[in-house]
Amino acid sequence: MTSSHEPIEVTVEKIAFGGQGIARKDGLVYFIPFSAPGDRLMVRVTDEKKNFRTAEIQEILSPGPERVTPPCPVYGRCGGCNLQHISYEEQLRQKQNLVLEQLKKNLTTDTEILPIVPSPTPFHYRNRIQLKFDGQRLGFYERKSHTIIDLEDCLICDDRLTAQFSDLKKSLSEKKQPAPKVELFLNTENQVESSLSDSGPTEGLGFSQVNQAQNINLTSTLKQWISEDPSEKIYDFYAGAGNFTFPLLDQFRRSTVHSVELSEKSVKDAKRRILEMNLSPKRVQFFCSDVGAFLKRVILQDDSIAILDPPRVGCADQVIHSLAPQNLKKIYYISCNPSTLARDLTLLKNWKIGRLQAFDMFPQTDHIEVLAELVIDSR
Ligand SMILES: C[S@@+](CC[C@H](N)C(=O)[O-])C[C@H]1O[C@@H](n2cnc3c(N)ncnc32)[C@H](O)[C@@H]1O
Structure with a gap:
């Protein structure tokens, strides 16, 4: 020993x-x-x-056969990436294996397992970042520390965001106001938005998917799978500002979408978009609510489709227990944490995974996004 x-x-x-x-x-x-x-x-x-x-x-x-030289000069020190030293092809292989390992108890012999979808760009993909500023340095925390690494560039961020770093640092230094949290976001018109906060939790710019090109792949796959057996009623739970709601409304013209989201800011943004698009309440409604509380007061329409896209912690038990016995056609679970997905699927007793596909939404990091199509288990 x-x-x-x-x-x-x-x-x-x-x-x-x-x-x-x-x-x-x-x-x-x-x-x-x-x-x-x-x-x-x-x-x-x-x-x-x-x-x-x-x-x-x-x-x-x-070195292992797929070890590569990480291109970022602060890799290893910075708390951001942790897989840059592995070739992108190998990152994908490892992530596919990890998803299957995490979900091994939830897979059946009928589960169709599709190959992981690579990110269209393995670098420069992030369209939203949270930086820290301590009065002098602007950047990310060092690994396992609260020391800020002063950054001029970040290889996983969109160039249009990193191009703002030096001006942003200058203007924050001139203001002489504390702003420990600085959020930069590239909106759908490709303009950079920013949000500053000095302390405590903030809704900032609200949730949005960080890898837009890969988000398009995920959304098209979701639409494709639903189109094989559509429903006149779709529930979009944990809807954010309608990332899935609006593309679904566009594709499924005969369906009504009811979306549920806790963040007031995201619901306000979605409602503004509904007004701008002149969409009737017969087609779409957004509810600012906890999903569990919503399911307590609403009985879902028979044969409808439910989409679940919870945060990393997964769904509350109450959500799973109230969905499990309902007469739904399908459930589409989008997860950014295969371990909480596995836990929730184990609790969803009478459902099984029909189809499964991972999407590499976060290259160079260990994070994985998974789309699972759930069907009633008639065994
Ligand atoms: C992973 S994000 C997905 C958002 C959206 N589907 C998208 O693709 O942009 C999870 C969302 O769930 C919301 N959320 C977290 N807890 C919630 C709860 N208990 N009830 C309703 N929404 C919740 C968050 O505000 C966040 O917008």
């Missing part, structure tokens, strides 16, 4: 949920940040738990 202080040699098998590499030695599992599959490494243990160890790389004895 090796002492925790001695460096040990390991070979990395694969990437685990969360982005760290996994290696096994003498019956123990090692999680190693910034390692790549196939890496032969000398590592030093940094944390010991009963069943696993966390370790850091001391030396790369031989």
Whole structure:
């Protein structure tokens, strides 16, 4: 048995949920940040738990076949990306495997598993970022710290946002006002919007998908799957400002969409758009409500379709318990966290996954987006 202080040699098998590499030695599992599959490494243990160890790389004895030189000069220091040292093709393979591993208990022999959809651009894809400003430095936090890395560029951000960094820093410094949170957003007219806040939680610019080109792929797949068996009534739960609601209204002219969203700002934006588009309340209604509270007071129409796109924590138990027995045609669950998706699907007892596809919405990071088509389980 090796002492925790001695460096040990390991070979990395694969990437685990969360982005760290996994290696096994003498019956123990090692999680190693910034390692790549196939890496032969000398590592030093940094944390010991009963069943696993966390370790850091001391030396790369031989790199795995898909290890690449990360292009960003602050990679590893910055708290943003954690997969830049792995080729993009390998990131996709690892993410596909991770989704299947996380959902293994929820898959049946009938589940159609489609290949992960690559991001149209693996860099420069983010159209929304939150920066920090401490009076001098503007950028992201360093990994595991509250020190800000002063940034001139960020390789995963859209160039039109990074082009604002130096002017923004100048104007924030001149104002001499604290603004620890600075949000930049590229709107649908390709104009940069910003929101500053000095403390506490803020709705900022509201939720929007960060990778617009990939969001278009996700939305078209959702529309395609629904079009194979449409319904006159669609519920868009956790609707944001209508990212799915409006494309669905456009495609399914005979359907009514009822959308439910908690954020007042997003609901206000959606209602403004409904007015601008002159859409009748017979076609669309937006409700500013918690989804669980909505489901307590509303009985869903038989044979309707429900879309769920909750935050990373997944759906509240109450949401799952009230949806499970309803007479719905299909449920489309869009998840940015396969582990809470797996938990929610286990609770949705009489439903099973008909089709599954992952979308790489967040290249260079361990985050994964998944679309699951759920059908009544008649076994
Ligand atoms: C992952 S986002 C999806 C938004 C939208 N579907 C989109 O694609 O832009 C999750 C949304 O759920 C909203 N939300 C969070 N908790 C909620 C709740 N309990 N009830 C209703 N909406 C909630 C958030 O405000 C956020 O807009």
